Amino acid sequence: MTHYSKQDILELPNLQRMHLINTCGGVKSANLIGTISKTGVTNLAVFNSVIHLGSNPPMLSFMLRPTTVERHSYSNFIEKIDFTVNHIEESFVSEAHQTSAKYDNDISEFKEVGLTEEFIEGFEAPFVKESKIKMGCTFVNEYLIKEHNCRLIVGEIQHLLVENGIQEKDGFLDLAKANSLGIIGLDGYVKTELIDRYAYARPNQDLKPLKR
């Protein structure tokens, strides 16, 4: 087993440190966030930090890092409020990752990488037609995380679109069945296989697998 102290980590070459620390927290969600500028240019960017915040009202959050690419998204949803969150699937993983290239402000990543815009009535931001699970959200709040100058963005879910055959009776979306990917670090994409779901755990009671 390799033991890195904080000092060992700080002394690593930049890229090695970045890959190590980006991967060590575990598998992350793989989403494309879609926005539109006030002049009507659509934008699409990979985010690996979307997490659930609460269900009543339905909200999610994600971390925005101080990079050029993500700032296009940021200025868009500050201006327009609406944004979409679209699951990345294996069938368009390379198109999705290509959105992380630094395109100019007046260029739409949709067209550049070959993904299809889709709009729903009364909602300004573009969805990714190819995604089987996608959400239309409105910007609610942001928190400056001063330690790394990140912003935690909080959004409320206004629309949730789910392809048929993915949702179980109790509401659970089987993301393995949906082929929704996960991300390792910055550049590793994984598919998933469901091991099991477990019933609510109680002290001194055997855990009940729900699928086996």
Place this chain on the structure above:
Amino acid sequence: MTHYSKQDILELPNLQRMHLINTCGGVKSANLIGTISKTGVTNLAVFNSVIHLGSNPPMLSFMLRPTTVERHSYSNFIEKIDFTVNHIEESFVSEAHQTSAKYDNDISEFKEVGLTEEFIEGFEAPFVKESKIKMGCTFVNEYLIKEHNCRLIVGEIQHLLVENGIQEKDGFLDLAKANSLGIIGLDGYVKTELIDRYAYARPNQDLKPLKR
């Protein structure tokens, strides 16, 4: 395709809404966070929201929800500062999930579920011996996320332990090879398979897969 509006979501039965919104953001990381109380009782709890914050200095963050179970962890790392983050693997997935049962304050989840405590010199919180990737962190800051009364906890990585054979030359930890699991929603555990890693994307240049 099913289209849920915010109003449709709010009208769902509680459990269905909870499962739907907990799963819709994508696959999440699967970690056990270990702490110790001032009276020396160890504590272990599942967290599915650990994400990387920045690598220099190495920091991560996670969301603490206003529940009884997680509050044991919270009071511990407020008092002791040290906590550990340990990847959940398939070999001990049911033991890991069982830690989510509401045990009393004076009971250690390690002993109750059958996982093994491991300590390193100069660090107070317990590691999970069975984990192949684990971190010893210190509490740095917390941010109250008022929308759902959650707390975003920021920790600095002081120790990072990685089993041999997992890390690639450029620093990347292959979490699929490590058998680190992901979580869907609250109760679904998935294993992962690496599809590929991609080189840094640039406009008007074909994306280069690193593994194929």
